[in-house]
Amino acid sequence: RKEVEQDPGPFNVPEGATVAFNCTYSNSASQSFFWYRQDCRKEPKLLMSVYSSGNEDGRFTAQLNRASQYISLLIRDSKLSDSATYLCVVGYNNNDMRFGAGTRLTVKP
């Protein structure tokens, strides 16, 4: 079993749709959680950290469920520019971040 698992997709959604991704992790001792965005042939960029209480940044909402060991990312009112691969990242300690393989999203006009 992979340490961090994501549905690879692709998720193909129309503009304006709401889309949600889940990510599961295997190590219950995980301490930090993030979502990164990676455009094709580019570097990953931090989208948001995920806090226990959940957090929102504009159209993006992240949730953490420690009991079930998953995190989620919700994107509302999808834009064409949201098309990218979304990487789930789970930190076991300060220097051991495990990356999921990513979920590909395509937003179509």
Place this chain on the structure above:
Amino acid sequence: NAGVTQTPKFRILKIGQSMTLQCTQDMNHNYMYWYRQDPGMGLKLIYYSVGAGITDKGEVPNGYNVSRSTTEDFPLRLELAAPSQTSVYFCASSYESALGYTFGSGTRLTVV
């Protein structure tokens, strides 16, 4: 601020050749990392450093070496290139790891 700068962007190596991937950051970050990304796989940590003079192995260190003589620079050395090292390499830095990383633009390496 330039952020994290990696050179070269692309490189083709022959089996057995050696090379150094350069990484420099101008954000005064203590933490620096080297990852590789293979198709369909998550990024894998090769080596990391928590400050000048301190380096440690990550998940996939075999075939690589690093040094950290200054806060700014964290070069990655491949001594005897093998086809299995064909990958995209990303350098990253952070002020604190819990705050997330800033990545360089990557080096696409092909070993033939």
